[in-house]
Amino acid sequence: MSALTQLIRREITGAWQGGGGPLMACGFLACAAVLPPLASDAGPGALVEAALPITWLALALASLLSLERLFERDLDDGSLDLLSLGPAPLEAVVLIKALAHFLANGAPLALAAPVCAVSLGAPAGAAPMILLAALIAGLGFTLTGTLGAALALGARRGGLLIAVTVLPLLIPPLIFGAAATAQAAGGGDFGPALILLIAYTLFALALTPLAGAAAVRAAQG
């Protein structure tokens, strides 16, 4: 099994070092979140209602924009072929890449999300649920985004293409995650939303390796 652990180590170091690792993604989250209050002429107070939606938008975009290099680098330097000749099927390689990327970007983003939401005016009591929902939804974003990164392999302006092809697919986790946090903020029952969110992420966990591997093979052929 040392081959798989070596691959996991390789992907994690790659994701962590690649462009400052989590700093870049969290930096983007902060930038995206600070714009709406500055852009609103009714003063920051008026945006308390919008704190959660802004956070969710920034989280979705941050998850996507850090995915562009996930496969592109390996295609450029030729190691994508190497990864396909290894002991593990390509589906496993895609899943490991996605999970390694989540550890280096998705998890830190989930930690930053409650800070961002509360600073925008969301009730502090909702912070634990924001963290939980951001972790689960973040994994869903990363998995579906990984599929987008594989699809955009070798395409011009890959980052933009990932956003255009993947964002519509992120609507379900966005709706369920935002509903869960809104319910938690309003003291309501966040149960159903959370369950649906978990269901989506499990669905993405199943779909991404299959479709991702097919997309990588499409780019190799």
Add this chain to the structure above:
Amino acid sequence: MFGLANPQRFMAFTRPLVPLLWAAAGVLLALGAWFSFTAPEDYQQGDTVRIMFVHVPAATLGLGAYAALGVSSFFALVFRHALADAAARAAALPGAAFTLLALITGSLWGKPMWGTWWVWDARLTSVFILFLFYLGYMALRAAIDDEARAARSAAVLGLVGLINLPIVRFSVDWWNTLHQRASLIRADGPSIDGAFLPALLTMMAAYGALFLALWITGIRTEVDRRRVVAARARAAAGA
């Protein structure tokens, strides 16, 4: 269905079919228009109900075209049929156009009825997301230079899109119930007044025939185009 996967047999089979489809679309469209403007006014919505006769078929065919695109992508990916990719490609533009028409006519209907150009009704929102799916699909095809590779990647996205459509639709409906606003555009539900059925069904058939005509003509064009491009490339290779 499998027999048609062979390009030559498909071209022979569809050669007589295409003019028929175009003729049917034209006749049905004229008939549908006639019915649409001879139907009585709706007691509630007055003449705006006539917008429904172009809105509902467009939304339906927008979705139908994506189903055609998704199923063709499945055959292109799993069975590697030469024609399947041409079929998926040929369904994309008409499908996107129908979906766009559904949005335009939807907002032209919403303005007189509810006073706003855009209504966050579950169905209209889903149609808008379907339009985003089309944009993503066409962006992917345009962004990859190597045609063969773009086709394979687009097939994966087409299939992933088809699988995700019901999930997106469910999440939007679920989101809509959260806000308890009754669905505003009820007209194409079971509550349609009998008097509108002939117009609506004829227009639906007209849009359906038009889509088939566009789709099959598009596939035939694609088959011809590839043969010519391949022949030119062979000639160039020999030079």
Add this chain to the structure above:
Amino acid sequence: MHVIAAVEMSRLGIARGDRSLFQDLDARLEAGQAVALTGANGAGKTSLLRALAGFIRPAEGTVRFTDAAGAEIEAETARRRIHLLGHLDGLRPGARVRDELAFHAAWLGGGAAEAAVERLSLEPLLELEVRKLSAGQRRRVALARLVAAPRPLWLLDEPGAPLDARWRGVLAELIAEHTAAGGLALIATHEPAHGLARTLELSV
């Protein structure tokens, strides 16, 4: 662990997009033989190597891998018995040579990283980042995985291109030792294919 003993290509045809590169290629690779793959630019040498590695699906014809007893080997398992060395070396520019070599050895199922370092005298390069190496040095690091993780079938695409005369000699020795041990090799090359048993010519 010489599992692949022969590769049978029958009526093989490969197309790039709609342009067919070659058709009706019948050829057979035998254990213990290194074959030079020659042909004009664009004749499809790289595509043939990638098709044998399973990355490109042939437009027509079949590729069959058989073991010493003649039994067919499934493409998925054959893939784990193949080395494909393309124009790109498969090395991440930002990584250290030592780490890349260790990963290649572990991932491709070998353990003999030290032998490879010694055979290709990579000792002075180990601590450097791949980015800082010359093309020839990078190719030697890429060749190291052939030694570090022995696999029966070598598919090499102009392996000697960036190497100087000395290292081309070492490459020839590596190939000779590989075939002597019962391995197979198909090597796309433009140089005169000295010392290689047979030549497979791809014509347009």
Add this chain to the structure above:
Amino acid sequence: MPDFDMGRYAAFVWPAWGISLIVLGALAARALIAARRWRREAEKLDQERPR
């Protein structure tokens, strides 16, 4: 007799039908023109080198 008097809704019904017919017409035209063009190219190809 068809009722073409849309009354105050005229500004919505006619654009809805108008845009629909224009877009569908453009789609049909584009498809037919492309079809004819490539059909002619294909036939020219067949005359040069009958398959």
